[in-house]
Amino acid sequence: MAYDYAFVHLKFTIPLALLLTGIAYPILHRIHFLQIGSLIILSFVATLPWDAYLIKSNIWTYPPDAIIGPRFWGIPIEELFFFVIQTYMTSLFYIILSKPLFHPIYLKTQRNTPTWISRGKVLGQATLVALALLGGHLIKSGGPGTYLGLILAWALPFALLTFTVAGKFILTLPWPSTVLPILIPTVYLWLVDELALGRGTWSIQSGTKLGFCLFGVLDIEEATFFLVTNILIVFGLAVFDQYLAIIYAFPHIFPTVPHTPTPIMMVESRLIGTSKFDMERIQGLQEAVIRLKRKSRSFYLANSLFTGRLRIDLILLYSFCRLADDLVDESKSQQEVTKWTSKLYKFLDMHYKPSAKTTNTSPSSFISTFFPPSAHSALSYLPTPILPPEPLYELIRGFEMDSQFSSTNFPISTEADLNQYAQYVAGTVGELCVALIIHHCAPDLPAETKSLLRSASRTMGIALQYVNIARDIVTDAEMGRAYIPTTWLKEVGLTHEELIASPRGPIVEGLRKRLLDEAFKLYAESRPSMDQIPKEARGPMVGAVETYMEIGRVLRESDEFVLRKGKATVPKLRRGKTILKALFTS
Numbered sequence: 001m002a003y004d005y006a007f008v009h010l011k012f013t014i015p016l017a018l019l020l021t022g023i024a025y026p027i028l029h030r031i032h033f034l035q036i037g038s039l040i041i042l043s044f045v046a047t048l049p050w051d052a053y054l055i056k057s058n059i060w061t062y063p064p065d066a067i068i069g070p071r072f073w074g075i076p077i078e079e080l081f082f083f084v085i086q087t088y089m090t091s092l093f094y095i096i097l098s099k100p101l102f103h104p105i106y107l108k109t110q111r112n113t114p115t116w117i118s119r120g121k122v123l124g125q126a127t128l129v130a131l132a133l134l135g136g137h138l139i140k141s142g143g144p145g146t147y148l149g150l151i152l153a154w155a156l157p158f159a160l161l162t163f164t165v166a167g168k169f170i171l172t173l174p175w176p177s178t179v180l181p182i183l184i185p186t187v188y189l190w191l192v193d194e195l196a197l198g199r200g201t202w203s204i205q206s207g208t209k210l211g212f213c214l215f216g217v218l219d220i221e222e223a224t225f226f227l228v229t230n231i232l233i234v235f236g237l238a239v240f241d242q243y244l245a246i247i248y249a250f251p252h253i254f255p256t257v258p259h260t261p262t263p264i265m266m267v268e269s270r271l272i273g274t275s276k277f278d279m280e281r282i283q284g285l286q287e288a289v290i291r292l293k294r295k296s297r298s299f300y301l302a303n304s305l306f307t308g309r310l311r312i313d314l315i316l317l318y319s320f321c322r323l324a325d326d327l328v329d330e331s332k333s334q335q336e337v338t339k340w341t342s343k344l345y346k347f348l349d350m351h352y353k354p355s356a357k358t359t360n361t362s363p364s365s366f367i368s369t370f371f372p373p374s375a376h377s378a379l380s381y382l383p384t385p386i387l388p389p390e391p392l393y394e395l396i397r398g399f400e401m402d403s404q405f406s407s408t409n410f411p412i413s414t415e416a417d418l419n420q421y422a423q424y425v426a427g428t429v430g431e432l433c434v435a436l437i438i439h440h441c442a443p444d445l446p447a448e449t450k451s452l453l454r455s456a457s458r459t460m461g462i463a464l465q466y467v468n469i470a471r472d473i474v475t476d477a478e479m480g481r482a483y484i485p486t487t488w489l490k491e492v493g494l495t496h497e498e499l500i501a502s503p504r505g506p507i508v509e510g511l512r513k514r515l516l517d518e519a520f521k522l523y524a525e526s527r528p529s530m531d532q533i534p535k536e537a538r539g540p541m542v543g544a545v546e547t548y549m550e551i552g553r554v555l556r557e558s559d560e561f562v563l564r565k566g567k568a569t570v571p572k573l574r575r576g577k578t579i580l581k582a583l584f585t586s
């Protein structure tokens, strides 16, 4: 009995697995445990007979003075543990590197597949078949090609199966999320293997190997083994992600999705033909993600921390809010604003007041007739059945207030007006976000908790809007707008006209500070209630709020301003740190 092989785990695999667990911990959801767990079981069951055969045929041997002793089917327990830990580590690499991806949009190539993907899939399948056949041939011939043959003939049919099921999806995913989680653990395990082979912890029979080394004493067969097994793990995870993407993306096929989609749903998602996929919705989701990425760094980063349908619906909500805001902001006249807001009200009426319907037009033909093509998806895919109507109507009312600014009219006279405005444009957004969270994560929350969350989310929305106004004093002035209440301006001897003509200087800084103080007061009032947000949405929501409030903190530190396009932003590193802190502490 000895501990050489056990030490390989203690020194190299377990510490890395622990480190990866620590890094991935805040982004791991129940579904990931199901994903990793199923893959560990599959890889264990698939490797067991193969490994037992290798040991029985003396292709692989373990000197008795390198292992603790207990065996199952002749396989030392350290080796059995290897199946588990390698699958676990590679899965975590994949999950971490795939986190920023929004998988539903990678279903876009399922129909009207680009030629390079169709060809790539056929080429991949042909290569896997050829290599598996080569493996069979090497086994039949016996001698030095046996071990390589056994690896190829065993692993590649599994790879072929998974690639056949999810090849287009795998090829559509960005390479850092597929190639890197294969390569990084492979190279790491090559180095570990090199060390173990060098120390004689395990060895390969000389008559059954080719005798080429990739480097040092690392036989080409061992290098191939780690490469193909990591390919198998990543392909397996991608199959799982493809099924999840189908389940989450298509409410017309899966109207409700439980916390953790069931294995039956996974099978169903496989059996449904791609002809049933709503590719227009995928296109709409893609447009919404692009809008989010272009317009808001903070929310884009925070959004990637959510999962499932909640993530999709938050993106769609953002897209609607942004579109409505832009339609009003980009209007050239008061009439144009009224044109858009009345169309938006009508759009909401069609969903929420069908009895008040004045025409026989359907919402989709109303959208395509009265809105520009760039607005269609943001309106068509707003998850109206889940969202309460009042905040949506109020949001449009807030945009109407925006349009009332003119060289002689400043609608924000008092602090109460400011609060009302912020309620309309941002308190509503908080309430809508919470409605989505409750629907997707905890529909059975007690009524008092729901109402606490609603009112806190309104307050938090106002806090964020105050930060937004404090940040944009200069850019708003350039558009002829001043949100600082007339009463505050009077106290410092300013008028709106003067603020707009000269939005910089110590007096304005004083006003900015006052607004930020109000923002942080409201933030402090509502922040404790965020602990009542269901666990799976809490960290990401806190992350979203904190990255936005961080703009306020940067503004308060004034010398740290990073002025970009006239706006103060939080440096990337600081934004990343804020998100991580929120995730690890919520």
Ligand SMILES: CC(C)=CCC/C(C)=C/CC/C(C)=C/CC/C(C)=C/[C@@H]1[C@@H](COP(=O)(O)OP(=O)(O)O)[C@]1(C)CC/C=C(\C)CC/C=C(\C)CCC=C(C)C
Residues within 6 Å of the ligand: 295, 296, 299, 300, 302, 303, 314, 315, 317, 318, 321, 322, 325, 425, 426, 427, 429, 430, 431, 433, 434, 453, 454, 456, 457, 458, 460, 461, 464, 465, 468, 526, 527, 529, 530, 533, 541, 544, 545
């Ligand atoms: C990850 C995530 C939460 C994403 C979605 C959030 C979402 C739907 C945002 C919509 C934003 C939007 C375009 C609203 C239109 C009105 C508007 C412009 C509001 C201002 C947003 C700032 O956006 P940005 O800086 O990009 O805009 P401009 O450059 O000024 O054009 C606002 C400041 C409002 C943002 C308000 C919220 C996201 C609500 C915050 C409250 C919560 C998240 C609830 C917290 C829960 C509890 C229980 C306290």
